[in-house]
Amino acid sequence: MKKQLGKYSQQIFLFAAMVIVCILLTIRSEYFFTWKNIRNILEAVSYRLILAIGMTFVIASGVMDLSAGSIVSLCGVIMALALHGGMPVPAAVAAGVLLGIALGAVNGLLIHYTGINFFILTLAVSGMLRGISLMITDGKPITKFGQDFIYLGIGRIGEIQLSVLFAACFVLVSVPLMFHMKWGGYVLSLGGNREALVKSGIRAGFYRVTVHALLGAAAAVVAVIITARLNSAEPNAGMNMELDAITAVVMGGTSIKGGKASIAGTALAVLILGVIRNGLTLMSVSSDYQQWITGFLLLVSVLISEIKVYKIKALIK
Amino acid sequence: MGTDTREPIVEMRHVKKAFGYIQALEDMNFSAYPGEVTAIVGDNGSGKSTLIKILTGCLKPDAGEVWIKGKCFSSLTVKQSMNEGVTAVYQDLALDNCKDCAGNIFLGRELLKFGIFLDHGRMRRKTEELLENLHISIPDITQPVERMSGGQRQALAIARAVDTGGDILIFDEPTSAMGIKETSRIMKLFAGLKEAGKTIILISHNLFQVFDISDRICVVHNGRFVDSFMTKDSSPQELHKLIVEKEEELSDEKAAW
Numbered sequence: 001m002k003k004q005l006g007k008y009s010q011q012i013f014l015f016a017a018m019v020i021v022c023i024l025l026t027i028r029s030e031y032f033f034t035w036k037n038i039r040n041i042l043e044a045v046s047y048r049l050i051l052a053i054g055m056t057f058v059i060a061s062g063v064m065d066l067s068a069g070s071i072v073s074l075c076g077v078i079m080a081l082a083l084h085g086g087m088p089v090p091a092a093v094a095a096g097v098l099l100g101i102a103l104g105a106v107n108g109l110l111i112h113y114t115g116i117n118f119f120i121l122t123l124a125v126s127g128m129l130r131g132i133s134l135m136i137t138d139g140k141p142i143t144k145f146g147q148d149f150i151y152l153g154i155g156r157i158g159e160i161q162l163s164v165l166f167a168a169c170f171v172l173v174s175v176p177l178m179f180h181m182k183w184g185g186y187v188l189s190l191g192g193n194r195e196a197l198v199k200s201g202i203r204a205g206f207y208r209v210t211v212h213a214l215l216g217a218a219a220a221v222v223a224v225i226i227t228a229r230l231n232s233a234e235p236n237a238g239m240n241m242e243l244d245a246i247t248a249v250v251m252g253g254t255s256i257k258g259g260k261a262s263i264a265g266t267a268l269a270v271l272i273l274g275v276i277r278n279g280l281t282l283m284s285v286s287s288d289y290q291q292w293i294t295g296f297l298l299l300v301s302v303l304i305s306e307i308k309v310y311k312i313k314a315l316i317k
Numbered sequence: 318m319g320t321d322t323r324e325p326i327v328e329m330r331h332v333k334k335a336f337g338y339i340q341a342l343e344d345m346n347f348s349a350y351p352g353e354v355t356a357i358v359g360d361n362g363s364g365k366s367t368l369i370k371i372l373t374g375c376l377k378p379d380a381g382e383v384w385i386k387g388k389c390f391s392s393l394t395v396k397q398s399m400n401e402g403v404t405a406v407y408q409d410l411a412l413d414n415c416k417d418c419a420g421n422i423f424l425g426r427e428l429l430k431f432g433i434f435l436d437h438g439r440m441r442r443k444t445e446e447l448l449e450n451l452h453i454s455i456p457d458i459t460q461p462v463e464r465m466s467g468g469q470r471q472a473l474a475i476a477r478a479v480d481t482g483g484d485i486l487i488f489d490e491p492t493s494a495m496g497i498k499e500t501s502r503i504m505k506l507f508a509g510l511k512e513a514g515k516t517i518i519l520i521s522h523n524l525f526q527v528f529d530i531s532d533r534i535c536v537v538h539n540g541r542f543v544d545s546f547m548t549k550d551s552s553p554q555e556l557h558k559l560i561v562e563k564e565e566e567l568s569d570e571k572a573a574w
Contacts, residue, residue: 176434180434180435180437181433181434181435182427182429182435185416185420185424185427185435188413188415188416189413189415189416189424191415192413192414192415192416193411193412193413193414193415195409195411196411196412196413196421196424197413197424197425198375198395199373199375199395199405199407199411200395200411200424200425201374201394201395201396201398201399201425202424202425255415258415259413259414259415260415
């Protein structure tokens with residue numbers, strides 16, 4: 001029992017923190033704990049959760065992808081152009097998702113075969129992709145789509161928005177994929193000890209490429225939701241979204257060095273960040289502070305992660 | 318040099334390997350015979366680990382041939398090597414520190430249920446059985462390997478190699494992190510594997526251990542094959558003298574330059 005508690009200490013801490021934040025916000029604002037506001041929070045965090053789940057896999061594999069936000073933007077722009085060109089909604093969405101998968105896979109290929117540091121590489125790719133989005137659109141948003149497409153962003157089944165259902169599906173599929181299937185096990189080993197994987201006769205390159213392709217697919221789904229919800233494809237969409245995703249993943253207990261992951265932790269962290277954002281908005285706090293808080297939480301999470309590694313090393317000594 | 322009329326189960330012919338300007342192997346020849354324990358000895362940097370990494374397909378040779386069970390491989394892959402029954406315990410152990418014992422024992426050959434899902438329960442049970450059979454004591458097999466002692470980690474890597482069922486087992490400094498009791502258990506395990514007809518290639522700096530367990534000794538120096546002889550025809554003192562002489566020759570050559 002004690003061992004299990006220790007294993008999930010970060011998630012338990014996050015849950016407790018969320019409960020406390022919720023209690024405090026309920027005291028400060030009578031609007032906070034209403035179904036309408038809870039629904040707002042869920043809708044606001046849904047697409048962030050999808051990207052964070054994709055990022056969880058990538059960070060578990062021992063690297064990061066700073067181009068995820070730019071993939072969101074380019075996929076949105078391409079989908080918008082396809083829709084304006086008269087392509088049916090399913091085909092345009094498929095084109096966007098395939099583009100996301102392809103861009104992610106290229107990132108994986110470059111990281112695996114060039115040996116360039118992933119941080120620099122994905123930062124460079126991010127700049128290039130954002131540049132392409134701006135060049136295509138001339139810096140202006142592409143607007144006005146048909147109701148069929150807009151439904152993907154704001155449509156509901158009962159009381160629940162489709163984006164929330166998409167996010168729930170991502171979480172539900174991710175858990176078995178990460179912890180109960182070979183693919184996830186190898187992705188974790190890629191972060192745990194890539195050499196162990198190679199010396200066991202497993203092609204590390206395949207897992208590097210596919211894990212980035214998965215993040216690309218997640219970014220493309222986010223692009224569908226954002227573009228449909230805003231009824232507009234913005235070349236600046238997804239800006240800094242990867243920072244939020246990385247913050248949530250590390251806060252949730254996934255090791256920044258790879259090898260260990262927590263899908264539940266990521267989901268909890270995305271939720272708590274969403275609650276904080278919502279609470280600050282309700283209290284009319286400037287969005288600048290929200291950015292500051294995200295950065296601060298990332299720093300604290302990395303420190304906690306480092307302390308954990310230090311403790312393990314001390315235990316072995 | 319000792320000669321053998323039997324066909325070697327593993328043979329390396331004129332293998333060369335360089336890492337940039339460093340020539341790790343220079344015209345390396347090596348043979349291991351079925352059912353024998355062949356020890357590879359030599360000073361640090363003599364090319365022992367490079368030799369076994371080529372044999373397991375982790376490194377590609379720049380030139381030369383690798384023969385396993387009568388098949389010639391000019392560019393061997395890890396998978397091909399494993400399919401030929403070659404299994405290795407590397408000096409770095411090649412363990413995934415974040416996984417538990419079962420995760421490491423079955424890495425690359427996982428047991429599945431319904432064809433797609435990992436059968437964690439069965440892998441854990443089989444790991445328990447394996448460790449018990451090999452008299453390896455790890456109090457909590459569910460903890461990640463990073464929390465284990467050096468000796469436990471080394472024992473786990475050996476257990477994994479044994480469990481693969483390969484008939485050519487390579488051990489690179491297998492007892493370097495182990496205490497006396499654990500080392501003695503591993504030596505007994507090697508004797509058992511030898512009795513079971515496995516071919517063992519052992520790299521060790523411990524000459525007494527080499528003489529204790531091996532049938533044949535292959536001396537390598539500075540990336541080259543020096544000599545190979547039956548263990549019973551030599552002694553630790555003679556072997557030590559041979560290695561030191563080779564080291565002195567190298568120092569003289571360097572001084573002459």
